[in-house]
Amino acid sequence: MQPSSDTISPPPGESTLQRALLAYGEARRSAAIAARRELSLNELDARALMFIAENPGARPSHVREHLGITSAGVTTLVDRLVQREVVRRDLDDEDRRVNHLTVIVDLDSPPWCRLRAFDDDIESAITALDPDEAGRLARVIEKLTATAMR
Structure with a gap:
């Protein structure tokens, strides 16, 4: 009997949690690339705009x-954002x-809201979680990232 898609085991050496975290990272990167493409912004310009x-x-x-x-790079970057x-x-x-x-555009209105759309959707999903479950997940992720940053 074939296992259902809900019970498929991750590849050897990769946990379900690791696979989920990698998928989240890739989905976030893909959403950011699509938003920047739609707005004709490069990554540095988008990061500067958000900052x-x-x-x-x-x-x-x-x-x-x-x-x-x-300094020359930031001058060029700011000139681009001002010109746009x-x-x-x-x-x-x-x-x-x-x-x-x-910033003189409304980042909460289309099309600029695309820059934050993925994170806003994730935040909505997180607020729908049980607070204890969200806290446990946060502690696990904090522990994982602290370990990885050593």
């Missing part, structure tokens, strides 16, 4: 530090050498 959205008024130096790129009219560059009132960056 600026989470840190309104950030300076280009903060973006540079967050992304680990050169997704970010605004404002001069500091006290120091005109300083710029502050602000």
Whole structure:
């Protein structure tokens, strides 16, 4: 008798949990690639946009530090985002050498919401879990990632 698809064993050396975590990572990467393609953004531009959205008024130096790129690289990146009219560059009132960056598109509305859609869907699924079950899963994942980061 053939096992049902619910009881298929993972390949030797790979646990069901490992397979699920790998599938999650691949699904998240694929969703991010599709969203960036739809919005005509490269990965660095998308990461910068999300960072600026989470840190309104950030300076280009903060973006540079967050992304680990050169000053020239961040200047080019910010110029691209400003030219696309997704970010605004404002001069500091006290120091005109300083710029502050602000996202000027609504990342919660189409098409920009695609950047967060996968994570928003996962968050909805997590909130539907029993809180104890979600806590146990979080502890397992934290333990796994702490072990992997050594």
